[in-house]
Amino acid sequence: MSGHHPARSRRATERKGDVRERAILDTCEALLAQKGYDAMTVGDIAQGAGITRGALYFYFGSKQEVVTALVARTVEHLWERSRATAQADEPRQAIAAAMQRTVELWNEHGLVMRTAIDLSLTVPEIGELWSHTADLFIAAITAVLERAGVEAGTEPEQASAMARALCWMIERTFYHASQESRENLQEASSTCEHIWLISAGLIT
Amino acid sequence: MSGHHPARSRRATERKGDVRERAILDTCEALLAQKGYDAMTVGDIAQGAGITRGALYFYFGSKQEVVTALVARTVEHLWERSRATAQADEPRQAIAAAMQRTVELWNEHGLVMRTAIDLSLTVPEIGELWSHTADLFIAAITAVLERAGVEAGTEPEQASAMARALCWMIERTFYHASQESRENLQEASSTCEHIWLISAGLIT
DNA sequence: ATTAAATTCGACGCCGTGTAGACTCTCCAG
DNA sequence: CTGGAGAGTCTACACGGCGTCGAATTTAAT
Structure with a gap:
């Protein structure tokens, strides 16, 4: 539905972070199926999402927060x-x-x-x-x-x-x-x- | 169930260890009510039972084993x-x-x-x-x-x-x-x- | 009394969490 | 084109809990 409104409708919704966030959640779901909550570490999630632990903590404050979001x-x-x-x-x-x-x-x-x-x-x-x-x-x-x-x-x-x-x-x-x-x-x-x-x- | 754990009763008489074992289980139950499983540490249980962590591991192989016994x-x-x-x-x-x-x-x-x-x-x-x-x-x-x-x-x-x-x-x-x-x-x-x-x- | 078993302790190594600070990238204003 | 703000990323570190080790001490049997 992109009309011809000039500079208004950029890709305002697709931030890089949103993609990452979804990747993190998807990875979390996969790992949950595979190893269970306790065995799943933050490092695992980060690795699965293609980032490092430090980067993950930019998106979520803790392991619990990731799962809560999921x-x-x-x-x-x-x-x-x-x-x-x-x-x-x-x-x-x-x-x-x-x-x-x-x-x-x-x-x-x-x-x-x-x-x-x-x-x-x-x-x-x-x-x-x-x-x-x-x-x-x-x-x-x-x-x-x-x-x-x-x-x-x-x-x-x-x-x-x-x-x-x-x-x-x-x-x-x-x-x-x-x-x-x-x-x-x-x-x-x-x-x-x-x-x-x-x-x-x-x-x- | 599994394994060969030290404090297995050979005699029917009251061993010192049996008393301790019960104390550990009782303390575990109390702490479970008070803090919940995750927050409860092995140190807490040992302290409550009046022994040190090291001593507790003589009776049980792990935190999970304690609670399993309970x-x-x-x-x-x-x-x-x-x-x-x-x-x-x-x-x-x-x-x-x-x-x-x-x-x-x-x-x-x-x-x-x-x-x-x-x-x-x-x-x-x-x-x-x-x-x-x-x-x-x-x-x-x-x-x-x-x-x-x-x-x-x-x-x-x-x-x-x-x-x-x-x-x-x-x-x-x-x-x-x-x-x-x-x-x-x-x-x-x-x-x-x-x-x-x-x-x-x-x-x- | 001697000796073996039972029991206790303190210290160590490992692993996972969460935090800190520096670094890179992107994009936009000037 | 440039420089700076903010998003995004990294490495390194401190903390705390778990489980192990070996040495020291107490208890029980001979």
């Missing part, structure tokens, strides 16, 4: 996709759609999501990010349960509390399944969907 | 208590009893159980210990589900797979609740029990 980038993607998914009216369809979406998300970003969960304790900012994400999912599950006829409220047997438990069930089940294989992920999804449907009173 | 001690306690609990015939009672027991376990050992879960990834031996523990619980849940009429089998909607998902739900829900308060733990228990009952087809 999680933030991924989580933002999650939010975006969640927003984009249309909410079906029919609870059964909504549940099926949600589980399908969840499978895709874990297939695509399982690694980063797992590390986000693992680091939630030790890195407060990541914990913040992840708990916010969980809250979104809990709210969505709550809405579906209520639409399916589960009594609204926060008491142990009402929609909100049940949604929270179901969310943790899904998180943990996918967490483990995504370490294994795609087939496991699909089976895990079926199981979670089944329990969700039962909990909503949609099947016996 | 987890092993706690987990052994879990198994013991699980074995001691009589299995009720009536599914409803069995479920209620299991949840009650779970609340007690988390109240008493929540901290160590949480760190065991957190370190399952990075310390393979702890992962082994915990996954074995989880398998015990999954087997117990499976048995209850089958006795309540859920079809046996490992397919996504049969007892075994459902038990696994329920186990993860309980683990994760208690994990979070035990970070908050005892009240939360009790409410979490009610919610999990409710979902378990529904999944077993015992209530609608």
Whole structure:
């Protein structure tokens, strides 16, 4: 869409640093898959990104900050996709759609999501990010349960509390399944969907 | 497990080392509660136990080994208590009893159980210990589900797979609740029990 | 009492983090 | 074209934690 506005639209957005930053994050993701968080050193990341440790510290203040940025980038993607998914009216369809979406998300970003969960304790900012994400999912599950006829409220047997438990069930089940294989992920999804449907009173 | 560690009991009588070993584990547990795993240094543990770093390495080969031993001690306690609990015939009672027991376990050992879960990834031996523990619980849940009429089998909607998902739900829900308060733990228990009952087809 | 095993200690080397300061490159104003 | 500001990069260093070593000391068995 470059019109003919003179000197206004230079490549104002493509700074050299932005490219490097992405390279660092990409390398970090690759190394995370390959060696895990603890074994991955700042030197490794820098080397993978084609710079030295000193240069990396120009972009990020610490190893934790790098990983936090990576999680933030991924989580933002999650939010975006969640927003984009249309909410079906029919609870059964909504549940099926949600589980399908969840499978895709874990297939695509399982690694980063797992590390986000693992680091939630030790890195407060990541914990913040992840708990916010969980809250979104809990709210969505709550809405579906209520639409399916589960009594609204926060008491142990009402929609909100049940949604929270179901969310943790899904998180943990996918967490483990995504370490294994795609087939496991699909089976895990079926199981979670089944329990969700039962909990909503949609099947016996 | 592995290796030949010096302080292996040859005599049944109280060795000085056994006392020290317990002191180390107790200190480790206290520090874990106070500073968390990463912030806790080997020097801290040694100091708390009234010895020097060098002396600690006589008992344990590494920081990870200390915490592994602590987890092993706690987990052994879990198994013991699980074995001691009589299995009720009536599914409803069995479920209620299991949840009650779970609340007690988390109240008493929540901290160590949480760190065991957190370190399952990075310390393979702890992962082994915990996954074995989880398998015990999954087997117990499976048995209850089958006795309540859920079809046996490992397919996504049969007892075994459902038990696994329920186990993860309980683990994760208690994990979070035990970070908050005892009240939360009790409410979490009610919610999990409710979902378990529904999944077993015992209530609608 | 002698001797071997058990236990403790202080000091050392290694590795990873984060910081400091100097150097290079790019781009734009004068 | 030039010189300077700021982005980007480098090497070198200080700090701290982990795990090891060997020597010193205590305990237990003969």
